[in-house]
Amino acid sequence: MKKNDLILIAVILVITLASIAGIRLWQHNNTGGAATAVVTIDGVKYGEYPLSSDVTERIELPDGSYNILNISGGFAEVTEASCPDQICVKHNHIKYAGETIVCLPNKLVVEIEGGEDNGIDGSTH
């Protein structure tokens, strides 16, 4: 390993760790009491679920595949899915604005929208 390699690795790690910290901070500051989990399939909005009320929703796709979305205790998570990679099921539960759970095989995205305190979506004010 050359000195240049170490510099490269150090620069990459410093920049990315700083961005992770920045993203976390932004997420915490932009999550209000009315945060919702928005489900999108193949770019089309499927539904919106407030994190404040517990619910379990089985999301069926036309080809028979499915994802089960569970909202409890203010968190959203995918508890079961038909996809082969199970990345969406393995994903930690989410609650902060901008956090997502993605199921690539089913083209499904669960994304948290911040709610009242979210300065980005003016329509919720």
Added chain:
Amino acid sequence: MSNKRIAFLGLFVALAFVLSYIEYLLPLNIGIPGAKIGIANLAVMVTLYTVGEKSAIALSVVRVVLVGLTFGNISMMMYSLAGATLSLLVMLIAKRIGKLSMTGVSVLGGVSHNIGQIIVAMLVLETESLFYYLPFLIVVGTITGVVIGIVSNLITVRVKKVLSF
């Protein structure tokens, strides 16, 4: 190309295929779409530094198509082709500039591989929200890149000895 080089290229294609299969059996499932250990990059790196650039390009394409046809489907093949192409391009440029050793080149390869995959995922899913995974993917790519770079260097030194006979 000498017969010895052709033999090695064949060996590395087989190695890339086996490594991809291992990765398929033991995926790095940390809940982040597009995160991969990318151990098949080991074969690409060694080919790049021993047999040559054109062979490394050929190996990458053959590997993605073979693995896609065997274990995946067309859309998965698209993700890995985007990752593999971007990663190989970055590694070729980094190697030519010559300021980095194999470790640095491999780190750039690992990082760009993960970036390529997430970009395709963002396009396919039509959501920018995946952008949020980028720093995590870059950290994963850096760590795996270091390990793969060090191992690739060990193999390259030995292969070069055989080729120089």
